[in-house]
Amino acid sequence: MTVQHLERKPVPGRRATIGDVAELAGVSKQTVSRAINDKGEIGAATKERVLEAARSLGYRPSRFARGLRLQDSVTVGLLLSDVTNPYYPEVASGVLEVAEDRGWHVVVGDSRGDRRRELEALQVLARQADALIGQCSSPDEELARELPGVPIVLLDHPPGHRGHGSVRIDFTSGMRQAVDHLVLDRGRRRIGVLEGTPRANPATERRLSAEQRLREHGLPAGADWTAHAVSHTVAGGEAALAELLTARPDMDGVVCYNDQIAIGAMRELKRAGRRVPADVSVIGFDGLPLGELVTPSLTSVHIDKARLGRLAVQEVARLLADPTAPPVPDAPVVHPELVVRGST
Amino acid sequence: MTVQHLERKPVPGRRATIGDVAELAGVSKQTVSRAINDKGEIGAATKERVLEAARSLGYRPSRFARGLRLQDSVTVGLLLSDVTNPYYPEVASGVLEVAEDRGWHVVVGDSRGDRRRELEALQVLARQADALIGQCSSPDEELARELPGVPIVLLDHPPGHRGHGSVRIDFTSGMRQAVDHLVLDRGRRRIGVLEGTPRANPATERRLSAEQRLREHGLPAGADWTAHAVSHTVAGGEAALAELLTARPDMDGVVCYNDQIAIGAMRELKRAGRRVPADVSVIGFDGLPLGELVTPSLTSVHIDKARLGRLAVQEVARLLADPTAPPVPDAPVVHPELVVRGST
DNA sequence: GTGAAAGCGCTAACAA
DNA sequence: TTGTTAGCGCTTTCAC
Numbered sequence A, B: 001m002t003v004q005h006l007e008r009k010p011v012p013g014r015r016a017t018i019g020d021v022a023e024l025a026g027v028s029k030q031t032v033s034r035a036i037n038d039k040g041e042i043g044a045a046t047k048e049r050v051l052e053a054a055r056s057l058g059y060r061p062s063r064f065a066r067g068l069r070l071q072d073s074v075t076v077g078l079l080l081s082d083v084t085n086p087y088y089p090e091v092a093s094g095v096l097e098v099a100e101d102r103g104w105h106v107v108v109g110d111s112r113g114d115r116r117r118e119l120e121a122l123q124v125l126a127r128q129a130d131a132l133i134g135q136c137s138s139p140d141e142e143l144a145r146e147l148p149g150v151p152i153v154l155l156d157h158p159p160g161h162r163g164h165g166s167v168r169i170d171f172t173s174g175m176r177q178a179v180d181h182l183v184l185d186r187g188r189r190r191i192g193v194l195e196g197t198p199r200a201n202p203a204t205e206r207r208l209s210a211e212q213r214l215r216e217h218g219l220p221a222g223a224d225w226t227a228h229a230v231s232h233t234v235a236g237g238e239a240a241l242a243e244l245l246t247a248r249p250d251m252d253g254v255v256c257y258n259d260q261i262a263i264g265a266m267r268e269l270k271r272a273g274r275r276v277p278a279d280v281s282v283i284g285f286d287g288l289p290l291g292e293l294v295t296p297s298l299t300s301v302h303i304d305k306a307r308l309g310r311l312a313v314q315e316v317a318r319l320l321a322d323p324t325a326p327p328v329p330d331a332p333v334v335h336p337e338l339v340v341r342g343s344t
Numbered sequence C: 001g002t003g004a005a006a007g008c009g010c011t012a013a014c015a016a
Numbered sequence D: 001t002t003g004t005t006a007g008c009g010c011t012t013t014c015a016c
Helices: A018-025 A029-036 A044-057 A063-070 A088-102 A115-126 A140-146 A171-185 A201-216 A234-247 A259-271 A305-321 B018-025 B029-036 B044-057 B063-070 B088-102 B115-126 B140-146 B171-185 B201-216 B234-247 B259-271 B305-321
Strands: A075-080 A105-110 A131-134 A152-155 A165-169 A191-195 A226-228 A253-256 A281-286 A299-302 A337-339 B075-080 B105-110 B131-134 B152-155 B165-169 B191-195 B226-228 B253-256 B281-286 B299-302 B337-339
Touching (some): A018 A044, A105 A115, A115 A131, A152 A305, A165 A305, A171 A253, A171 A299, A171 A337, A191 A234, A226 A234, A234 A253, B018 B029, B018 B044, B075 B088, B088 B305, B105 B115, B171 B299, B191 B201, B191 B234, B226 B234, B234 B253
Parallel strands (some): A131 A152, A191 A253, A281 A299, B191 B226, B253 B281
Antiparallel strands (some): A299 A337
16 A cells, blocks of 8 residues: 555545644644744744645635634725715725725625615625624614624714714715805806705705705705706716706706716706706716716816725724724714816 | 622723623523524523623624634635726626625725735735635736635636636637727728736737737738827826827727727827817727716727626636636636727 | 644534 | 533644
């Protein structure tokens, strides 16, 4: 008999463990550990033999065993409502940037804009993450109930809620800038509002802020001057603008929930024979790179989305450092900034 | 000595364990486990008491301990070269879709287009993932050396390589469609090529395929008719087109590495006083949604990027099921398809 | 330079 | 219904 059988092949379904490597190399588990992790205290020849054994078995250390032992690995879960929404890549890049700096991992999930899915997705993420970041439409109490003990940082969260971390966007200031631009710089007086879906938390806040500012200028505002976009997309914006234009054919300006809706509005206006911005001024919100590419390019209230992501991770760090910390009265705030382009 | 230490409070920095909960509730760890995991075999009153104890301690089960014990959790790492590249969201959505179906987690990383970072990022991901998916510019041997034993599925990988899983895109067919459209449908005869960065694996393949087809039509092709985009972005496309236009002022068509470069080309052409498509036809590659929004809208060779992502996860599943499986001669292929719009 | 033993936090199997 | 035991795969003592 030969000793060929010492060359145990990796059986499909069962991964080699440190014990397998130790046995094959004829050393203790400890020695294998030293070789794999490149510690000192090991002979060069031994190390080589161990590494060779590991290679031949296709050995990889179990991340669970290592994580359990070392307790130094942090993973944060990022829940998006729709990965393909161009709003998110910059947020994600901010999250990834800070996570990388800290040596943290990031797991992502997509709720596909569905409330039920959202909770499920959060729960799935929570199984793999120490804390969560997300733009959630579920009420705070529901989150607290369904995800007990899980630190959550909410993006774009209206103020006044407790029990979770959050990062705020100053929509009031943003919408004031948008409305002021249309009214003061462009002299528009009949301004419509294209609101987001009723579900979205920040939708109402954006609309209310816009309406308030319109009224402060002595201009009409309210349901008559508002249309809901069914989705926060170009198509949603097209449909919403068509609806609004029917009710208000004399409209000379539109404030939009976000850039995609604004681009849809511009397209629909052109289709209806209106010139932008000669007849109607359009202004978006978010400041997507996309806005520079359409014709005319889109004026928008720019949000530093990468900063939003970075701040969110920092909030997670705060929560993780002291889970018993009280909810902070003033969450970090991102301040929007008007960027004027061709559509107004 | 007192026994006060039995009442271990949740010290910031130390998370409560199942033992802490058991102790506080006055039951065994096993009973706590039953309560937490909603198994039967536990009295209602006991369960309530345990859950209350868990709540008050802010207890969450350790994912490492659970993962170690249950051995049923799969995580795949997705490495992107730049999260903010609009090519990726659809790929990611495909990956997430299949991952969700299988109950797998997805961790993401961003190499920021840097080769050094790429390897580091892959290694970081590998610490948390059972397998990796990525569009990698590192040579295969380097991947195998730096990530021993890690199953990797490469996106957009040229054929003929071994040792990793891969998903292919049929660039030859795609570029043939692009060139044929310009030549046969639009009658263009002086066609430039805007290539991607030299680093990018698929860049050369796309260019070669385009040049080959151009020559098959008896048209000139080669270095004289090619410009490199420094980055796969709109700005990169603008610069590259400017360069190409200087060398070939009589150019009447451009085939581009991707849609962003194509959009940059269109902008630069307009700036140079050329009409698109009257004077010059432009065609992109990838079929980003973005292409519909620019004016004129962009003709492009559409790739089903979500499918690419889905196939990649399926390849991962194959690799994971049998790590010893031989490299498959014919990797799954995504077939590009021409979508004609206004720019040609 | 190397090995033996203990234990990280959890759950399956079995015992009571 | 509840508790005890064992062990998942790894690394950190502490011996040798």
